[in-house]
Amino acid sequence: MAQKIKKGDTVQVISGKDKGKRGEVIQVLPKEEKLIVRGINVVKRHQRPTGQMRQGGIIEKEAPLYWSKVMLVCPSCDKATRVGFRVLEDGSKVRYCKKCGEIIDKK
Ligand SMILES: [Zn+2]
Numbered sequence: 001m002a003q004k005i006k007k008g009d010t011v012q013v014i015s016g017k018d019k020g021k022r023g024e025v026i027q028v029l030p031k032e033e034k035l036i037v038r039g040i041n042v043v044k045r046h047q048r049p050t051g052q053m054r055q056g057g058i059i060e061k062e063a064p065l066y067w068s069k070v071m072l073v074c075p076s077c078d079k080a081t082r083v084g085f086r087v088l089e090d091g092s093k094v095r096y097c098k099k100c101g102e103i104i105d106k107k
Pocket residue numbers: 074075076077078079081097098099100101102
C-alpha cells in the first residue's frame with residue numbers, strides 16, 4: 001500500500017481524546033502503521049534524574065497514534081480529506097485531495 005501520510009504533513013485527528021485537533025507529522029512508523037504528531041496524544045512521563053538532567057521530574061512527549069485515527073489536511077482547501085494517487089506524465093506518483101482535486105505533493 002502506498003503511503004498516504006508523510007513526515008511534514010498536517011493532519012487532523014478524527015477519533016479519541018484529541019479529536020478535531022491538528023498538528024504536523026514529525027515521524028512516521030510504517031511497521032506499526034502509526035505516526036507521531038506534534039502536540040497530539042501527549043503523555044506525561046516521569047523522568048529519573050540522570051547525569052545530564054539532575055532535576056528529573058515530569059516530561060511531556062507525544063505518543064504514536066494509528067494512521068487510521070487521522071486524516072490529511074489539504075494545503076489547498078484546508079479540509080481534512082481522503083487522499084488519492086495520480087500518476088503524472090513524467091511517471092511520478094503524487095497524492096491529490098479528493099475534496100478539491102488539487103495535487104498535494106508540490107515539486
Ligand atoms: Zn483540497
